[in-house]
Amino acid sequence: MNNLPSREQAWNILTKYVTTDHLQRHVLMVEGAMRHFARLYHENEDDWGVLGMLHDIDFELYPEEHLAHAPQILRDEGFDEEFIHAVESHGYGICSDVEPVTNAEKVLFAVDELTGLIYACALMRPSRSVMDLEVKSVKKKFKTANFAANVDRKVIQDGADRLGMPLDDVIRETILGMRECAESIGLSGSEPSSE
Numbered sequence: 001m002n003n004l005p006s007r008e009q010a011w012n013i014l015t016k017y018v019t020t021d022h023l024q025r026h027v028l029m030v031e032g033a034m035r036h037f038a039r040l041y042h043e044n045e046d047d048w049g050v051l052g053m054l055h056d057i058d059f060e061l062y063p064e065e066h067l068a069h070a071p072q073i074l075r076d077e078g079f080d081e082e083f084i085h086a087v088e089s090h091g092y093g094i095c096s097d098v099e100p101v102t103n104a105e106k107v108l109f110a111v112d113e114l115t116g117l118i119y120a121c122a123l124m125r126p127s128r129s130v131m132d133l134e135v136k137s138v139k140k141k142f143k144t145a146n147f148a149a150n151v152d153r154k155v156i157q158d159g160a161d162r163l164g165m166p167l168d169d170v171i172r173e174t175i176l177g178m179r180e181c182a183e184s185i186g187l188s189g190s191e192p193s194s195e
Contacts, residue, residue, distance in 0.1 A: 001082050001083045001086065004047050006046075007050065010053050011053065013057075014027065014053055014054055017060060020060060025119075026056065029115040029119060029178055029181065030055060030112055031050075032177045033114075033173075033177035034104070034111065036180060037177065040173065047104075048104050051104055055112065058070040065095075066091060067088050070084070070087050086102065090112050094155065107159075110159025111159070111174050113151050113153075114151075114170065116148065116150075117148050118138055119187065120147065123187075125137075127189040128189060130175060130187040131179055132189075
């Protein structure tokens with residue numbers, strides 16, 4: 001992934017195609033997790049963050065054809081084929097046949113669904129915050145199939161297996177990544193409840 005835009009430039013690109021609050025929040029969660037994992041892997045945090053931010057660039061416009069249009073959108077925006085491969089790989093076995101092979105691709109594959117589960121778990125807490133969320137709470141909800149039922153547990157486990165990390169460790173590190181962006185995703189606990 002060469003010559004990637006700055007975070008601000010990437011956000012400007014994203015918001016041309018992704019305008020809904022919930023999707024913007026999702027990519028910010030994934031970006032936070034990606035930045036955290038990049039530091040663990042001693043990789044470029046900004047590059048991994050841009051990948052996390054732009055991974056769902058075509059989802060709002062083409063929800064039934066997710067990742068079918070992302071390559072052309074990204075080419076038009078000046079991204080190289082390596083970056084496009086990384087974006088496509090997060091849908092492996094779901095809506096893409098591009099397998100995640102690099103560390104960044106494997107992490108993106110693992111945390112994409114997991115951030116949604118962690119977000120749902122945090123909202124259930126009295127604090128409505130990720131700051132006091134523990135791995136055991138997420139693991140309990142992971143095993144409860146009807147909680148956040150749209151989150152594919154098999155994909156999360158497959159992602160952990162691809163990383164060669166125990167699921168508990170992947171959950172812990174993803175929580176830590178989401179804590180770093182807690183304010184921007186509304187999980188810092190400082191916002192008044194909307195209820």
